[in-house]
Each structure stands twice: as C-alpha cells, then as structure tokens.
Amino acid sequence: MNFEVLHTDGAARRGCLTTAHGPVATPAFMAVGTAATVKGLTVPQIVASGTEIILGNTYHLMLRPGAERIARLGGLHAFMNWPGPILTDSGGYQVMSLAALRTIDETGVTFTSHLDGARHDLSPERAVEIQDLLDADITMVLDECTPFPVSEAEAAESMRRSMRWAERCKTAFRVRPGYGLFGIVQGGVFPELRRESAAALAEIGFDGYAVGGLAVGEGQEAMLAVLDATVPSLPADRPRYLMGVGKPADLVGAVQRGIDMFDCVLPTRSGRTGQAFTRRGTLNIRNARHQEDARPIDPECACTTCATHSRAYLHHLFRADEMLGPILLTVHNLYYYQALMADLRGAIEAGSLADFAATFASAQAQGDLPPIEGNTL
Amino acid sequence: MNFEVLHTDGAARRGCLTTAHGPVATPAFMAVGTAATVKGLTVPQIVASGTEIILGNTYHLMLRPGAERIARLGGLHAFMNWPGPILTDSGGYQVMSLAALRTIDETGVTFTSHLDGARHDLSPERAVEIQDLLDADITMVLDECTPFPVSEAEAAESMRRSMRWAERCKTAFRVRPGYGLFGIVQGGVFPELRRESAAALAEIGFDGYAVGGLAVGEGQEAMLAVLDATVPSLPADRPRYLMGVGKPADLVGAVQRGIDMFDCVLPTRSGRTGQAFTRRGTLNIRNARHQEDARPIDPECACTTCATHSRAYLHHLFRADEMLGPILLTVHNLYYYQALMADLRGAIEAGSLADFAATFASAQAQGDLPPIEGNTL
Numbered sequence: 001m002n003f004e005v006l007h008t009d010g011a012a013r014r015g016c017l018t019t020a021h022g023p024v025a026t027p028a029f030m031a032v033g034t035a036a037t038v039k040g041l042t043v044p045q046i047v048a049s050g051t052e053i054i055l056g057n058t059y060h061l062m063l064r065p066g067a068e069r070i071a072r073l074g075g076l077h078a079f080m081n082w083p084g085p086i087l088t089d090s091g092g093y094q095v096m097s098l099a100a101l102r103t104i105d106e107t108g109v110t111f112t113s114h115l116d117g118a119r120h121d122l123s124p125e126r127a128v129e130i131q132d133l134l135d136a137d138i139t140m141v142l143d144e145c146t147p148f149p150v151s152e153a154e155a156a157e158s159m160r161r162s163m164r165w166a167e168r169c170k171t172a173f174r175v176r177p178g179y180g181l182f183g184i185v186q187g188g189v190f191p192e193l194r195r196e197s198a199a200a201l202a203e204i205g206f207d208g209y210a211v212g213g214l215a216v217g218e219g220q221e222a223m224l225a226v227l228d229a230t231v232p233s234l235p236a237d238r239p240r241y242l243m244g245v246g247k248p249a250d251l252v253g254a255v256q257r258g259i260d261m262f263d264c265v266l267p268t269r270s271g272r273t274g275q276a277f278t279r280r281g282t283l284n285i286r287n288a289r290h291q292e293d294a295r296p297i298d299p300e301c302a303c304t305t306c307a308t309h310s311r312a313y314l315h316h317l318f319r320a321d322e323m324l325g326p327i328l329l330t331v332h333n334l335y336y337y338q339a340l341m342a343d344l345r346g347a348i349e350a351g352s353l354a355d356f357a358a359t360f361a362s363a364q365a366q367g368d369l370p371p372i373e374g375n376t377l
Numbered sequence: 378m379n380f381e382v383l384h385t386d387g388a389a390r391r392g393c394l395t396t397a398h399g400p401v402a403t404p405a406f407m408a409v410g411t412a413a414t415v416k417g418l419t420v421p422q423i424v425a426s427g428t429e430i431i432l433g434n435t436y437h438l439m440l441r442p443g444a445e446r447i448a449r450l451g452g453l454h455a456f457m458n459w460p461g462p463i464l465t466d467s468g469g470y471q472v473m474s475l476a477a478l479r480t481i482d483e484t485g486v487t488f489t490s491h492l493d494g495a496r497h498d499l500s501p502e503r504a505v506e507i508q509d510l511l512d513a514d515i516t517m518v519l520d521e522c523t524p525f526p527v528s529e530a531e532a533a534e535s536m537r538r539s540m541r542w543a544e545r546c547k548t549a550f551r552v553r554p555g556y557g558l559f560g561i562v563q564g565g566v567f568p569e570l571r572r573e574s575a576a577a578l579a580e581i582g583f584d585g586y587a588v589g590g591l592a593v594g595e596g597q598e599a600m601l602a603v604l605d606a607t608v609p610s611l612p613a614d615r616p617r618y619l620m621g622v623g624k625p626a627d628l629v630g631a632v633q634r635g636i637d638m639f640d641c642v643l644p645t646r647s648g649r650t651g652q653a654f655t656r657r658g659t660l661n662i663r664n665a666r667h668q669e670d671a672r673p674i675d676p677e678c679a680c681t682t683c684a685t686h687s688r689a690y691l692h693h694l695f696r697a698d699e700m701l702g703p704i705l706l707t708v709h710n711l712y713y714y715q716a717l718m719a720d721l722r723g724a725i726e727a728g729s730l731a732d733f734a735a736t737f738a739s740a741q742a743q744g745d746l747p748p749i750e751g752n753t754l
Contacts, residue, residue, distance in 0.1 A: 037694060037701045043685065065668065065693045073671055073689055081685045291442065294450055308420065308458045312450055316442045317414060323700055324414045 001180030020178030050338030059094030075135030155188035180207030191229035271330030303335035378557030397555030427715030436471030452512030532565035557584030568606035648707030680712035
C-alpha cells in the first residue's frame with residue numbers, strides 16, 4: 001500500500017494513499033458507513049460530498065448480514081456498490097460499547113450480539129479474516145479500546161495485550177497489492193505508554209498507524225496532548241489515522257500535529273438530529289428563529305442543500321419529522337467536513353496552515369448569521 | 378388552463394395539460410408530496426422518476442408550516458424548490474380522516490388539529506384562499522368525501538352539499554393564466570347520483586373534473602363501475618382526475634375508461650415498508666428469499682436502484698432499519714409508476730392500449746422471478 005507525502009507545513013502533511021480501489025488525498029475524512037450504508041445517503045450523494053474513502057464497522061457487518069454472506073455477494077464494495085476505498089475497523093470498539101456479556105482474555109473477546117443474543121468470538125485472527133471477507137482496502141488490528149478514565153497500570157496492561165494482538169493480526173493478514181493493515185496505538189492519556197505502544201507497533205511494521213482510545217471523554221486538550229506525545233514516535237513514511245475524531249476544530253488541530261486520516265459519526269449523526277456545521281460554528285435547524293429564514297444554512301457553502309433549500313424549509317422538514325430533513329442536512333454536513341479537509345490540504349500545499357487555522361477559529365467563534373436587517377418575519 | 382387531447386384509443390386519451398409551471402403529459406401520475414416533500418426523495422430524484430406534477434395536501438400545509446408562511450416564503454414551489462406544476466387537494470378528505478372533533482355544516486368544516494389540538498375552520502372560500510396562498514397550479518374544490526358504505530339518501534345529501542360548495546369555490550377562485558380549478562364528482566357508488574353530480578359541475582364549469590370518494594374500500598370492480606357511469610357525463614375537452622387511485626391495475630383500467638390524472642400514496646408508502654412493484658406483481662423485500670439474491674428488484678427496470686443495487690442489499694437495509702432502504706425502494710416504486718404511465722401514453726398513441734392491457738395483466742399474474750437455477754445460497 002503506497003503512501004506518498006507530497007507537501008509538509010510544520011508537522012502537517014499533504015499526501016496521497018493509493019489503495020486497491022483508488023487513491024485518497026490526505027489529510028482525509030472517512031465517512032462512516034457502519035452497516036454498509038452512510039446513513040441516508042445514496043452512493044452518488046456520498047461521491048458528490050467529496051468523500052473518497054468510507055469506513056465500515058466489522059461488529060455490525062459480522063452480525064448482519066454476516067461477513068461470509070458479504071463475501072459470497074462479492075465483498076463490501078460490490079454489496080453496497082461503493083467503488084472507492086473502504087477501511088474497516090476491527091470490531092473491538094463496538095464490542096466494548098454495544099455488545100452485552102462480553103468477556104476479554106488473551107485469546108480475544110467473547111460477546112453476545114445486541115441484535116439476537118447469539119454468542120460470538122472475536123480473536124485477532126478472526127477480526128482479520130472478517131475484514132478479508134469484506135474485502136476491506138485497509139484492515140485494522142483488533143485492539144482493546146482502553147476506557148477513560150483508567151489507572152496507568154490498567155492502561156499499560158490493556159495496551160500491552162493490544163500489542164500482542166497486533167502482532168497476531170500481522171501474522172494472520174493476507175498481503176495483497178493495494179491492501180494494507182494498520183496498527184493502533186493505545187495507552188490512554190499516559191505519554192510514556194503511548195510512546196511504548198508506538199514503538200512496539202513500528203517494530204512489528206504496519207502499512208499505517210492509528211491513534212486509538214481517544215474521543216472517549218478526555219476532552220480536546222488532553223487529546224491533542226496525546227497526539228503531541230505520540231505522533232513524533234510514529235514512522236514518518238506511513239499514514240497516521242486518528243480514530244473516531246472529531247469536531248471540525250479537532251480535525252484542524254490534529255492535522256497541524258501530523259494526522260492524515262479521520263473518521264467520525266458527527267457530520268452524519270448530527271445531520272439526522274438537526275445540527276448543522278457552518279463556517280460560523282454549529283446551529284440547530286429546529287430552532288424557531290429559522291422558521292421563516294429564506295437563507296441557506298451557510299451562504300458560503302456549495303453543497304446541493306445550500307444551493308437549493310432554505311433554512312425555513314429544512315426547519316419545516318425537521319418539525320414535521322420528514323426523512324428528507326435528515327437527508328438534506330447529512331448532505332450538507334458531510335460536504336462541510338470534506339470542504340474543510342480540502343481547505344486544509346490546500347493550506348498545507350500553500351504553506352499557510354497556521355493562517356488558515358487562525359482564520360478558521362475566528363470564523364467559528366462568530367456564531368450564526370445575524371437576522372436579516374428589517375426582517376420582521 | 379389549456380388541455381389538449383392529442384390521441385384517443387377507445388375511451389382513453391393521450392393529452393397535454395399546460396400549467397403556469399409547465400406542461401404535463403397525460404395520462405399522468407402525480408407523486409404525493411403531502412407536507413411539501415415527496416417522502417424520502419430529493420427534487421432531482423423526483424425529476425429522475427419521470428414525475429412532472431406533484432400533489433400537496435392543504436390540510437397538512439395549513440397546519441404546518443401554515444399557508445400564510447408559505448406565501449411569505451414565495452409559495453409552495455419556491456418553499457420546496459419544486460419547479461414543476463403542483464396540484465393541491467382541498468383539505469376536505471384529510472379533515473375527515475385525520476382531524477379530531479370535526480363538525481360539518483353548510484358553512485364548511487370545523488376541526489381540531491391532530492398536531493396541537495388547535496381549532497380550525499375550513500370553508501369553501503378558505504380552502505380556495507389557502508390553495509391560492511400556496512400558489513397551486515391546480516386548486517381543488519372543497520368537498521365532503523362521502524364515506525363507504527353509506528345509504529343512497531345520505532350519499533345524495535352529502536353530494537348535493539358538495540355541489541353547493543363547488544359553486545362557492547368557483548366564485549372565490551382567482552382566475553389567472555395557467556392556473557385552474559377542478560370540481561369533484563361525488564355520489565358514492567350510485568350511478569344516478571354520480572351523473573347528477575357530473576352534470577351539476579359541468580353546469581358550473583371547471584378547468585377539470587375529478588372523480589372523488591373512491592378507493593375508500595369499495596373494491597376495484599365497484600370503482601370501475603362508477604367510472605363507467607360517470608366519465609361519459611364529464612366534458613370531453615377537460616382533464617379527468619381519479620383521486621387517490623391506485624394500484625397499477627387500477628391505473629390501467631381507469632385509463633381505458635378515459636381518466637387523465639391520478640395520485641396515490643401507494644408507490645411512496647409501499648416503498649417505505651418494503652413492498653416493491655414490478656412487471657411481475659409485487660414483492661416484499663424483507664422476505665428471507667431475497668437475502669442472497671444478487672439480482673435487482675426488476676431486471677427490466679431502468680431506475681437507478683435497479684441499475685445499482687441488488688435485492689440482497691435492499692433486504693439488508695430493511696432488516697437493519699437503515700433509511701437508505703426506504704429511499705431506494707421509493708425511487709424504484711415511483712419510477713415504476715411513471716414508466717407504467719409512459720407505457721400507457723405510448724400505447725394510446727400507437728392505438729394498442731387493449732393489447733398493452735392484456736400483456737400487462739398476464740405479466741402481473743406471473744408472480745416474482747423464480748430462484749436462479751443451481752443457486753444454493
């Protein structure tokens with residue numbers, strides 16, 4: 001799996017990751033497609049957002065419709081008709097957050113499905129096998145996402161088991177051109193553990209390195225501190241992926257620290273609940289002040305939602321519980337995220353990332369558009 | 378409002394209705410856009426289905442977001458960004474079926490909103506005013522949709538009041554080029570009452586004539602018998618609209634009897650619950666036999682859903698309660714309906730409607746595709 005750094009600006013990198021299903025411009029945001037669908041969007045809508053790579057969830061797909069079934073139907077790309085690259089997580093995080101009756105030991109994880117109560121085993125080897133059945137371009141190692149808060153001793157024990165699992169995943173992984181396996185750095189908020197984990201993974205050798213166990217309640221400051229402690233220990237010639245992050249400001253801060261890839265449910269999940277992202281921060285479209293506002297969510301946005309629909313209409317759709325509301329807001333939010341990533345890539349190319357970050361922060365702090373002068377509606 | 382009959386085949390007509398927002402090829406199927414949205418579809422998806430005209434529901438829109446608000450936002454076309462023609466119903470039918478505490482007298486209807494319990498009055502004059510505020514290309518008169526079953530005396534009394542209301546609507550209607558007012562024939566399943574109603578409306582004079590009070594449980598045979606009794610009494614130079622109908626076979630039978638326009642929630646509502654329409658009848662995509670079927674819903678269908686997604690994938694989406702399932706199936710069903718209307722128009726032009734209807738009926742009777750030979754999945 002080829003990765004090329006094309007430009008740098010401080011610690012930030014503008015690169016290109018080449019997968020079996022095409023190239024990805026980095027820094028990249030991966031839309032979350034949990035159950036073989038980016039919720040509410042058709043494939044042309046995903047493409048139109050500027051999304052080049054999506055994330056599938058092993059936990060959900062192994063339970064329904066099943067990895068073997070997806071393999072018989074030609075793999076996840078064919079199954080959902082997504083032509084581009086796919087990264088799948090290992091299932092470990094969802095087992096911890098969604099499954100019932102889970103037990104974890106050196107072998108792996110045993111858990112009960114949240115869907116039908118059936119028992120399942122997930123070992124490092126099975127996690128890799130499932131992702132191979134799914135035909136994931138990027139396979140993630142099985143790890144334990146250390147909870148927060150946790151003691152340093154517990155974080156160390158958990159991280160070291162994850163490192164042993166990472167080695168077993170490397171052994172189990174079937175090497176193919178354009179397909180890659182990423183290791184995951186753990187160690188909680190403890191810099192020494194993070195460095196130990198990064199070194200252990202680099203020693204095993206992976207196609208990319210993820211920073212896991214963040215965005216679990218530690219806050220932005222602690223998260224960026226972990227990146228400061230971790231990223232310098234990661235191999236410079238391989239992509240770096242910050243898992244499950246985050247808000248727009250998190251992405252900017254992490255890109256400034258050398259992160260190349262992200263995934264997060266925020267743009268899609270927020271879109272379904274009425275929260276919109278804009279250059280001036282977030283707004284809730286259900287708020288009554290939008291009910292006769294003929295302006296788009298974000299007048300500077302080039303997405304189809306902003307080009308064709310008013311806040312008043314979106315407000316109505318959400319108040320009336322019409323599914324088109326979540327669809328149109330998801331279209332906007334994902335476009336916003338991808339436009340931000342494109343802006344970040346452009347700023348790195350131009351060597352102006354610090355300026356961009358400052359302008360971004362002051363625009364976000366402005367708050368939503370003021371009411372139109374003289375509008376008595 | 379111009380209407381031209383271009384071809385006939387028996388009682389069937391191939392025509393063109395010209396509205397303020399563009400032409401409509403008839404016989405036409407109007408997609409139902411109750412609350413200023415065809416549920417689950419973006420405007421480009423509605424256009425791609427072949428839909429030329431949509432229906433909005435006065436009852437829903439007057440309650441939320443309100444007719445005056447839509448008028449301040451530029452009318453219903455601007456509000457939902459639908460560039461084509463819109464027909465609005467009068468609200469009468471939904472008042473009867475959805476509102477609580479309704480009372481009806483010569484003045485009109487008083488009812489309590491199902492949303493917030495607020496009291497509302499709907500008179501013939503107010504129904505026309507609301508539709509004018511919405512900027513409907515086609516306004517429907519306020520009528521009472523006579524329930525089924527009902528005695529002939531009750532049907533007569535109800536129908537005659539609707540005729541008096543129709544005259545008041547005609548008086549209240551603001552005449553503008555490209556905008557029209559349709560009368561509605563009532564009279565239950567009683568041929569004499571239907572003929573009396575049709576004659577009364579023709580005497581008042583409308584831009585089009587609807588047949589109302591059907592598809593309320595009387596069955597296809599009784600419905601077609603009402604058309605046989607009614608359509609010959611309607612002015613030949615004006616469009617005829619069968620309200621709230623129906624299944625594909627109903628459309629074929631009604632077109633053969635000279636109906637030019639239809640609306641029905643079936644393609645969209647069925648799409649949300651997993652029922653798909655095909656040339657070989659209906660199927661329920663939730664059925665387990667589709668779970669590894671890589672074929673499209675209908676191999677002869679040219680919609681984007683059939684071009685890009687398998688039954689197995691759609692089955693998965695519905696089983697996983699993913700909103701993309703209803704979206705993709707609504708896309709297919711509405712396309713199916715519009716393709717059927719295009720086929721009907723082509724058959725009338727070719728003078729082969731009887732042959733088309735016979736071929737249609739035998740294909741529908743076939744049932745779903747057999748499993749693929751040797752497919753052990």
